[in-house]
Amino acid sequence: MGSARTFESIVIIFNPNSTGNAPELAEELHGKLTKMLPYSPEIVLEPTQHAGHAVDLARDAAGRGGDVLVVSVSGDGGYNEVVNGVMQAENPKAVAAVMAAGNANDHRRTVGTKPLEEAILEGNVHNIDLLRIHTGQKENEPLEYAHSYIGFGLTPVVATELEKGSKGALTEMVSVIKTFSEFKPFEIRLDNGKRQKVDSLVFANIPEMAKYATLSEAEETPRDGKFEVIFFPHMPKWRVALNALRATTQGLGDQPSVSSYEFTTLKPLPYQMDGEVKNVEAGIKVRVESAPAALPTIG
Template sequence: MNQERIVDSARTFESIVIIFNPNSTGDAPELAQQLHDKLKSLLTYQPEIILQPTEHAGHAVDLAREAAAKGGDVLVVSVSGDGGYNEVVNGVMQAGNPRAVCAVRAAGNANDHSRITASKPLEEAIAEGRVHSIDLLRIHTGQKDHEPLEYAHSYIGFGLTPVVATELEKGSKGALKEMVTVIQTFSKFEPFAIRLEDGKRHKFDSLVFANIPEMAKYATLSEADNLPKDGKFEVIVFPHMPKWRVLLTALRATTQGLGDQPSVSSYEFTTLKPLPYQMDGEVKRVEANVTVKVESAPLALPIIG
């Protein structure tokens, strides 16, 4: 997408659209209202500030696209976890408005992006109007020319990551129940195979493309800088190995981190069977015999945070 992106500029906004899930298991409605009220009293100018509840899964994509497509200086705020913010980011990217800016107010089970990128309370950052652009991950999974590409703000994972996420979504939230689910899922997990650019078939337990150095609240994936601004992303590979070694590697990620990881601007492979994958907490699926390409979209998203 060849658009002029605004970097490191102080901005005011004609409109601020706050998108949230009114049926969130967390406190998204309350946090959205608090942000609305604080902005009303804090801002020295008077933009239109709109509270926009979602009505169904995927609705945030439509709402964000519609808000950004109106043109002008618009700020689209997601009051959500990583998955809800993923929808808002994709909606804004589909709108094609280079003056549109995104922000996230953490209100979910996993808030990796907000935790890594936020430097101050969101209402203060909005009042200061300091906008900077970050890289996104862009994934090609066989979309037609008229179909939008998909973007991730934090990570894309194949293998164990989406399988565990799918099982977590089926069950109840809560640290103990989540731990039990992870253990049960891991005990039944099978590796997956893909064909890399060398033409050979490779078997993996996990393959993660990371735009930020942490994920899943606890795991440190790499030693990368906090803000993704270098046009590259890290590739964290767990080749197929005995499960005890996978557990040790996962434990190292949650305690001391995995250390330096390969950094690339693109990565390509071909699926051999249908595969689930996870983007910022949202589980999706790619069919068999599809060439998948993950690439950095440098400085593609203007944000406040």
């Protein structure tokens, strides 16, 4: 059971150049909270200026200490930045939340239970698990966290292609078909020493992804200290297509659930964290692990 919380400050982070309605939603949330809350926190609107800026804004907001709520009015990628900023601040009283304003909104759609302003009014904070990934960071570099999933292979390749064009169902469908037809598998070394060709490797903290796909039968709220591993070894493309169709219709069913997973890259690889595409160098031992109850959140 979460404890009822009030906040000294509420920082609302949004992209003013969002292709969606993030600026309008941020202003609307600011107005509602100003009228609804029976106490008077400082409520600040913080527009981002460039990619990655939300990490800095969230870290600065949470790093000032005290009871602070950092809200991301965004999709999964924007919320990923806010989560990482809050985690870097290491303020145990800081709370993160998201108001959906993106393309997929997987996390909010899967985990959210009520309108965000109502949840903030009730003040029921609870902790959820995060995914933490080690990709050869130096000692002074922060680790990276994902709130929903981390994907290697087809997942980040499709994501990169989608980001090149405008959003929309037809555009997305054409991009996916084109990318899928050109996609080639990647090779990794598993922790047992064997090399393996892989089409897709996804570590899922929530059971749904990319608006349509049901990855596993896991509970919706990530609070068990584990995550699901969805592993597609290299196979004929028609079989990959069938698996994708299955994911979008009936779901992939039960998947292995673990608290950590390791492999070694043999070539540079792109990977996707909650919609944000990043890269890892060759020869890196990648470790993905659950960070149990790492993030205080609301909503």
